[in-house]
Amino acid sequence: MVFRLVGTLSLLLGLLMLIPALISASYGESDVPAFLLSMCISVCIGLVLRYLARDGGHVGPKECFAVVTFGWVTAAALGALPSLFHGTFATFTDAFFEAMSGLTTTGASVLTNIEAQPHGILFWRSFLHWLGGMGIIVLFIAVLPSLGIGATKLFRAEVPGPTPERLEPRIRDTAKKLWAIYVGISLLQTVLLHIGGMTLFDALTHTFGTVATGGFSTRTASVGAYNSVFIEIVMIVFMFIAGCNFALHFRMLQGKRDCLFKDAEFKTYLLLIAAATLVVTLNLRAHVFPEMSSALRGAAFQVTSIMTTTGFATADFDAWPSLSKTILLVLMFVGGCTGSTGGAIKVSRIMIAFKHGYREALSFIHPRAVTVTKVNGSVVSPNVLNSVLGFLFLYSLIFVIGTLFMSSLGLDIISAGSSVAATLGNIGPGLGLVGPTLSYATIPISGKWVLSLCMLLGRLEIFSVLVLFLPEFWRRH
Numbered sequence: 474m475v476f477r478l479v480g481t482l483s484l485l486l487g488l489l490m491l492i493p494a495l496i497s498a499s500y501g502e503s504d505v506p507a508f509l510l511s512m513c514i515s516v517c518i519g520l521v522l523r524y525l526a527r528d529g530g531h532v533g534p535k536e537c538f539a540v541v542t543f544g545w546v547t548a549a550a551l552g553a554l555p556s557l558f559h560g561t562f563a564t565f566t567d568a569f570f571e572a573m574s575g576l577t578t579t580g581a582s583v584l585t586n587i588e589a590q591p592h593g594i595l596f597w598r599s600f601l602h603w604l605g606g607m608g609i610i611v612l613f614i615a616v617l618p619s620l621g622i623g624a625t626k627l628f629r630a631e632v633p634g635p636t637p638e639r640l641e642p643r644i645r646d647t648a649k650k651l652w653a654i655y656v657g658i659s660l661l662q663t664v665l666l667h668i669g670g671m672t673l674f675d676a677l678t679h680t681f682g683t684v685a686t687g688g689f690s691t692r693t694a695s696v697g698a699y700n701s702v703f704i705e706i707v708m709i710v711f712m713f714i715a716g717c718n719f720a721l722h723f724r725m726l727q728g729k730r731d732c733l734f735k736d737a738e739f740k741t742y743l744l745l746i747a748a749a750t751l752v753v754t755l756n757l758r759a760h761v762f763p764e765m766s767s768a769l770r771g772a773a774f775q776v777t778s779i780m781t782t783t784g785f786a787t788a789d790f791d792a793w794p795s796l797s798k799t800i801l802l803v804l805m806f807v808g809g810c811t812g813s814t815g816g817a818i819k820v821s822r823i824m825i826a827f828k829h830g831y832r833e834a835l836s837f838i839h840p841r842a843v844t845v846t847k848v849n850g851s852v853v854s855p856n857v858l859n860s861v862l863g864f865l866f867l868y869s870l871i872f873v874i875g876t877l878f879m880s881s882l883g884l885d886i887i888s889a890g891s892s893v894a895a896t897l898g899n900i901g902p903g904l905g906l907v908g909p910t911l912s913y914a915t916i917p918i919s920g921k922w923v924l925s926l927c928m929l930l931g932r933l934e935i936f937s938v939l940v941l942f943l944p945e946f947w948r949r950h
Contacts, residue, residue, distance in 0.1 A: 477522065482547065484515070484519030486551055487519060500592045507554075546929070553565065556597075570913070570921045576605035577931065578814060583913050587692060655684065658711065658715070659684050669703040690785065738848070745804075753797045756796045775787070776804065786902060805895060806818055806894065816932065829858060863936075888904065893927055897931040
C-alpha cells in the first residue's frame with residue numbers, strides 16, 4: 474500500500490510538470506525538454522510502483538507515516554529533476570535542496586542569480602511552494618477516491634498542529650474545503666498584485682510564495698525589488714491571513730464573524746505581531762530610518778514575514794540593530810497558528826506550554842490545589858499536553874544538534890544557529906552567511922543535506938519522520 478500511494482503521488486506530480494513546460498514553451502525558452510523528460514521519469518516511476526503494489530493492502534498507522542515521509546522525500550527528489558536536467562544546478566544536492574525548500578515552504582535558496590533562470594523553472598519552484606503549503610497528501614486525499622479510515626490517518630500525519638481540526642464529518646470533504654479556501658485566497662491575491670503593478674507571472678509566483686508562507690521570489694532582491702507600498706501592504710495582509718488557522722477562515726465564510734476574537738490562539742498571534750512590530754519600529758526609528766513611516770513600513774513587513782515563516786524580504790534585516798535582529802530570531806521559533814501554512818513551533822504550542830508552566834509554578838504556592846490547563850475554555854487533555862511538551866523538547870534538541878553540526882563545518886555561531894532555525898522553522902533567510910541578501914550556495918554539501926532534513930522535520934512536525942527511526946516501527950507485531 475505504501476508503494477501504491479507513493480506511486481500515485483509520483484504519477485500526479487509528473488502530470489503537474491506539464492504546466493511549467495507549457496509556460497516555458499509560451500516564452501520560447503530552453504527548459505521545455507527538461508520538464509518533459511522529468512515528467513516521463515515521474516510518470517514511469519509512478520506506474521511501476523503502482524504495478525508492483527497492484528494488490529493494494531492495509532492502511533494502518535505505520536503505513537500512513539511511511540506514505541507521508543517517503544511521499545515528501547520522493548516528491549522532492551522528482552521535483553529536483555527539471556532544474557537538474559536543465560543545468561540550473563550542477564549537482565543533485567543543490568537541486569534536491571531547492572526542491573525540498575520549495576515543497577516544505579521554506580524558501581531557502583541556493584540560486585545566486587534568480588532573474589537569469591527561465592520562466593518554467595521559476596514557476597516550478599514557486600508552484601512547489603503552493604503544492605506543499607496546504608500539503609501534497611491533503612491534495613492527494615481531496616482529488617482521489619476515498620481511502621476510508623486511511624484518509625483520516627494520512628490527514629493527521631501531515632496537517633500541522635497538536636490537534637488537526639475537521640471542517641466536515643468526512644475527512645475528504647475537509648480536504649476539499651481547505652483546498653477551496655486556499656485556491657480562493659490565491660486568486661484574490663494574484664488579482665491584487667497584478668493591479669499593483671506586477672506582471673501576471675510575477676503576481677502568480679509571489680502569491681504561491683505568500684499563501685503557502687514559502688518566500689521564493691522571481692527577483693534576487695525579493696519583494697524589495699518592486700519598492701511598492703501597495704504591493705507590500707497586500708503581501709502583509711495575505712501573509713497574515715496565511716499564518717491564521719484555516720478553520721477560522723472556514724467559519725468566517727459560514728458567517729461566524731466573531732470566531733476570530735473568541736479564539737485564544739488568534740488573539741495571541743495578533744498580539745505578538747503587533748507588539749513585535751511596535752518594538753522593531755521604534756528601534757529602527759532610533760537607529761536606522763529618519764522617518765517613522767519608513768521604520769513602520771520595514772518593521773511591519775519583516776515581522777509579519779518572519780512570524781508567519783514566509784521569508785520574503787524588503788530590506789537587509791541582518792544589518793538592523795541587535796534588538797530588531799534578536800526579535801526576528803525569536804519569532805523564527807514561534808511561527809504561525811495551528812492549521813495554517815506557517816511553520817515553526819506554532820502559537821498554540823507556545824500558549825499551552827506557557828499555561829502549563831504557570832500551573833506548575835502555582836502548584837508550589839498551593840500544593841493541594843487542583844488546576845488544569847485550558848485553551849478557549851476547554852481542558853487540554855494529558856495526551857495533547859504530553860505531545861506538546863515532547864514536541865518542544867525534540868524541536869529544541871534538533872536545533873542544538875543541528876547548530877553543533879553546522880558549526881563543525883566552519884560556520885560562525887550566528888550563521889550556524891540561524892540556518893538551522895530558518896530551515897527547521899521553514900522560514901528561509903536567516904542571519905550571517907544565510908542572510909536575506911545572500912543564499913545557501915556557500916553551505917558545504919553535508920550541511921545542505923542536514924538542512925534539507927531539518928526542512929522535512931519542520932514541515933512534518935518531527936514525529937511523522939522520527940517514528941521511522943524507531944526499531945519498533947519495523948517490527949511486524
